[in-house]
Amino acid sequence: MKERGDIMKEKVEPRTLPGFMELLPQDQIMFNKMVDTIRSVYEEFGFLPLDTPTIELSEVLLAKAGGETEKQIYRFFKGDTDLSLRFDLTVPLARYVAGHYNDLVFPFKRYQISKVFRGERPQKGRFREFYQCDIDIIGNDTLDLIYDAEIPSVIYYVFQKLNLGKFTIRMNNRKILNGFFESLGLLSNASDILRVIDKIDKIGREAVQEELVSLGLDENRISKILSFLTITGTNADKIAALKGLGIDCETFQVGLQELETVIESLRSFQVDENYFQIDLTIARGLDYYTGTVYETILDEYPKLGSICSGGRYENLADYYTEEHLPGVGISIGLTRLFSQLKEIGLVGENKNTISQVLIVPMDKSNNGYVLETASILRNNGIKTDVYYQDKGMKQKMKYADRLGIPYVLVIGENEVKESKVAFKDMISGNQELITVEEVIERLTNS
């Protein structure tokens, strides 16, 4: 028998779903700063913004999908309409370019920073709703190889500005891999072998060897594959070694030539050679990519895996259009990256604040002066909060302290009389009586 339950209103527990990130304001401020940085570099390179719908017709969105992807999709009916939430930003891009083909200017350089949705089994570090920050460059029929160098150079500036320590952009070319397997007479097994190779960072060389045996490969070829994968040295050394293999296969030679050109162009893009590296073990998404492929790792945190991946594809939108649309692109999975950075303490240690200053009126009698002061500060580009609640001074100061607002202006009768404000530095605790102009000067130069 209910005793209180039938009197008290039943409350619903205000919870979110597992796998859906929701941040407290100070972390949200930090997250938004990262988004702003990424966006600003993307725009610096002339990428145009796009914002496709979250919900699409399943028939359209899933034209190409299948297997694992399809299982993860949030798909449902509204009335008679079969709908799906986007699971990446590439399929909507393909649909967009095909649909707006005549209105777009090629090469079409676009960025999109949006949430995507995948109903995966929730596990640590996996999100069901997460931000992707994508750039792609789509050519109309052809796309110059130098764009394969522009993409990682954009990423180089992004991660420089994000200030997450030393990172390496690892690069390969799918044609080199395919050509190499072709030369071994293993072209038909190539995608199985690539799938195994893709795991070498995670499972190690020996496990890869075993899996290749179980694919039915003989010892000789496995040994060739493994020594190919572990070619070492500088980028120039690796190019030289690949040339030295003397593989008589056009696909291989084209891939090698492409890789060499991309590497050379990256130098022209003024990308520090310490930040990019040929890595022959990188295969990426099995069917999609056809040329250059990229991964990015934080040197001090290789266990995070690739934080930014992509590559060149032969044809973006063949499910929607007869037009031939080659492209190259890359994606930062920001929600996952942010959550990992928080965990290892690379972000979120400091108090992040929106307001640069909080105005604290002693009481309501001076609201005119208080609000005028706030307006002057805001007109000078200073983010200004005002505490209007009728509380004690201690409570008012606590508001600034908990929000991490670095300066407080106290305004009472005395300040109004003198046409000044009591300017308090929340870190040092110092307080001075100064003019609003002096406040602006200090905050603008701080």
Add this chain to the structure above:
Amino acid sequence: MKERGDIMKEKVEPRTLPGFMELLPQDQIMFNKMVDTIRSVYEEFGFLPLDTPTIELSEVLLAKAGGETEKQIYRFFKGDTDLSLRFDLTVPLARYVAGHYNDLVFPFKRYQISKVFRGERPQKGRFREFYQCDIDIIGNDTLDLIYDAEIPSVIYYVFQKLNLGKFTIRMNNRKILNGFFESLGLLSNASDILRVIDKIDKIGREAVQEELVSLGLDENRISKILSFLTITGTNADKIAALKGLGIDCETFQVGLQELETVIESLRSFQVDENYFQIDLTIARGLDYYTGTVYETILDEYPKLGSICSGGRYENLADYYTEEHLPGVGISIGLTRLFSQLKEIGLVGENKNTISQVLIVPMDKSNNGYVLETASILRNNGIKTDVYYQDKGMKQKMKYADRLGIPYVLVIGENEVKESKVAFKDMISGNQELITVEEVIERLTNS
């Protein structure tokens, strides 16, 4: 019998759903500028960013919903889990504040600019997926009345900066309406009457009169209601007239006192009196608001209806928590507003561009110089695109022209020899040979 169909791959038509806005890049740039402006003013006033999940548990999201709202919701199962897409930003805010109560600093000032989803029947100007740009201020137990003036003053600065022409923020107080009906002995009919009054702008005074008759009101009271609703004059006149009614009802008097205080505070906030107006016909959402209510109209386009509405509510989150959380907030429905502004030609007439300059190499031989020039410009904060495709000069210029990029730098052998660039003004057609430093100077001052 298929003749070609079985040879040609079947293409899926790359279409979007009706009621889902998708913009071409130049409009998207303009849309994003509006978002940036709104966000920057929100932050100038110290509002903290929030980004709640798009998908929530139906049990949580719909704790309070019912009727029309519930029918519009995108609701579906993933496995055994009953999920819904958010249909506004207020319910997620309530859930957030209740769930993170101990981690938040009150008054909690937050903004959220996110898409919300409503499966309405599609009709002109109605969207099923649209952006809301919300600010709310939530008090812990109490919230000072001056925050009711801060909200419209933020909106005043937002619309000043959006530069959409003269606008008026119309204000009322629900307690005045409720108290007035109470004084007429019509308190139990209040919500029906308010629903009718809310339509006065749309259907006119006479239709309202008829509907009031059909609610069973006598002529005397209808006449009193209509003369009340049409009190004219300045804000001061209206306050005086309301005082002069001599209504002996506490609710009415409290509401009147509140409205007067809010109006006075708005003057302190330096909001131009021409931009806010008491409007006794405004009632807003029937059950939710309890005090001050707002609507905003563009003076020259009253037919757009309210482009920004909100008000004071007594308790934000009573479905989730025992805490008493009064608040005040307002929302801009940006997707609809943008679509309307486009239609009347107030936005989107000009070519909007991301890149300030396009570098056009004559051929590939000077890529080093080209890329160095691009890097220098970008390091000086100039958004710079480079055209790398191997096409004729006409095609290269067309790229800049169609994208609306105002300046082109042509770089060929001669430019490299002289360590200069050919700087072309795309509007005047003028072309000069100048140094990169001169380019920076011109673009930084332009």
